[in-house]
Amino acid sequence: MRITDSIVYVGVNDLEIDLFEGQYPMHDGVSYNSYLILDEKIALMDSVDARKTKEWLANVEKALDGKKPDYIVVHHLEPDHGGSLMDICKKYPEMRLVMSAKAVSMLAQFGFGELAGRAAAVKEGDTLSLGRHTLHFMMAPMVHWPEVMVSYEESEQVLFSADAFGKFGAIEEDDDEPWADEAREYYINIVGKYGGPVQTLLKKAAARPIRVICPLHGPALTENIDYYLNKYNTWSSYAPEEKGVLIAYGTLHGNTGKAARILADLLRNAGETVAVMDLARDHMSHAVADAFRFDRVVLAASTYDGGVFPAMESFIHHLKTKSFQKRKIALIENGSWAPMAAKTMLALLEGCKDLSFCENTVTIKSTLNEASEAQLHALAKELLA
Numbered sequence: 001m002r003i004t005d006s007i008v009y010v011g012v013n014d015l016e017i018d019l020f021e022g023q024y025p026m027h028d029g030v031s032y033n034s035y036l037i038l039d040e041k042i043a044l045m046d047s048v049d050a051r052k053t054k055e056w057l058a059n060v061e062k063a064l065d066g067k068k069p070d071y072i073v074v075h076h077l078e079p080d081h082g083g084s085l086m087d088i089c090k091k092y093p094e095m096r097l098v099m100s101a102k103a104v105s106m107l108a109q110f111g112f113g114e115l116a117g118r119a120a121a122v123k124e125g126d127t128l129s130l131g132r133h134t135l136h137f138m139m140a141p142m143v144h145w146p147e148v149m150v151s152y153e154e155s156e157q158v159l160f161s162a163d164a165f166g167k168f169g170a171i172e173e174d175d176d177e178p179w180a181d182e183a184r185e186y187y188i189n190i191v192g193k194y195g196g197p198v199q200t201l202l203k204k205a206a207a208r209p210i211r212v213i214c215p216l217h218g219p220a221l222t223e224n225i226d227y228y229l230n231k232y233n234t235w236s237s238y239a240p241e242e243k244g245v246l247i248a249y250g251t252l253h254g255n256t257g258k259a260a261r262i263l264a265d266l267l268r269n270a271g272e273t274v275a276v277m278d279l280a281r282d283h284m285s286h287a288v289a290d291a292f293r294f295d296r297v298v299l300a301a302s303t304y305d306g307g308v309f310p311a312m313e314s315f316i317h318h319l320k321t322k323s324f325q326k327r328k329i330a331l332i333e334n335g336s337w338a339p340m341a342a343k344t345m346l347a348l349l350e351g352c353k354d355l356s357f358c359e360n361t362v363t364i365k366s367t368l369n370e371a372s373e374a375q376l377h378a379l380a381k382e383l384l385a
């Protein structure tokens with residue numbers, strides 16, 4: 001697959017993977033991207049996960065058509081990208097490695113210590129001329145890991161963006177799934193904690209005209225570049241992406257879940273966009289992504305062992321690790337003799353910046369009754385105000 005006349009995609013799809021990073025379920029696989037820049041000097045951009053070494057080596061060899069790469073540029077050493085480095089370096093012993101100084105220092109951790117002698121450490125603003133193409137290196141520490149850098153190819157205005165602008169899902173020719181859904185899941189769950197470093201990278205990127213973004217996962221982005229930049233600006237600044245309500249609930253016997261669904265109906269009937277997540281059944285990563293997507297979040301949970309339903313505790317923990325902030329929160333609690341869920345959820349949310357809370361908190365004693373249904377209606381009204 002050609003990205004431009006002289007940039008060729010040589011990455012691979014992984015359709016067999018069940019959990020990305022050992023925790024995120026993949027319903028449509030994931031791609032590990034790699035590109036070749038063909039010029040007087042040839043640069044290979046990143047390797048791939050060791051799960052796909054053989055297929056990747058074959059892709060590279062085919063695209064090289066008898067030539068040899070002069071450089072491999074390593075933007076990110078995490079094993080989903082660095083996993084095949086040793087294999088490619090053995091295959092092309094003359095090839096030099098180009099990476100950040102931090103990446104060089106980390107090589108040995110992955111068993112690649114012997115490659116350090118072949119590595120050139122680059123820093124912010126360094127360039128590498130390939131002939132017509134010139135790569136400009138920009139350091140992007142913590143745009144997932146500390147050793148990350150991105151590179152900008154000047155002649156064709158291509159940004160090789162490492163994990164940034166990636167998405168879950170294998171690359172398919174006729175993929176008509178909206179980019180933002182899988183990209184949001186990917187960004188919030190994988191990179192979401194590091195909004196500040198992403199903002200820094202966006203500011204650096206804004207200084208250059210960009211025609212194409214080549215990320216390490218998902219398709220190369222070739223049109224409406226501002227759309228992708230704007231999404232990343234929203235996500236990394238923790239601003240709500242759209243108006244809407246996530247109702248996330250944990251329920252022992254179904255009564256809290258019933259209240260969550262009644263509230264959802266009340267809001268939907270008023271024209272609101274609503275997502276409902278059963279935290280014990282829906283995957284946490286989907287609920288986390290929706291919490292960052294919408295401007296309002298309702299947390300509905302049973303009391304459990306004097307605290308809150310464990311899946312809700314886990315959900316709030318996940319939100320906090322991703323720097324959850326700038327949202328309006330409503331609470332629904334259930335407790336048959338000593339409701340403690342609302343108090344516990346409030347305590348767990350302490351430390352999140354810029355949260356506002358609805359005045360109406362719903363308390364259910366086992367099952368909904370007239371009083372708690374009235375509280376639900378009052379909460380719906382407040383959320384719609």
Ligand code: FEO
Pocket residue numbers: 076078080081144145163216217
């Ligand atoms: Fe796709 Fe941070 O690795």
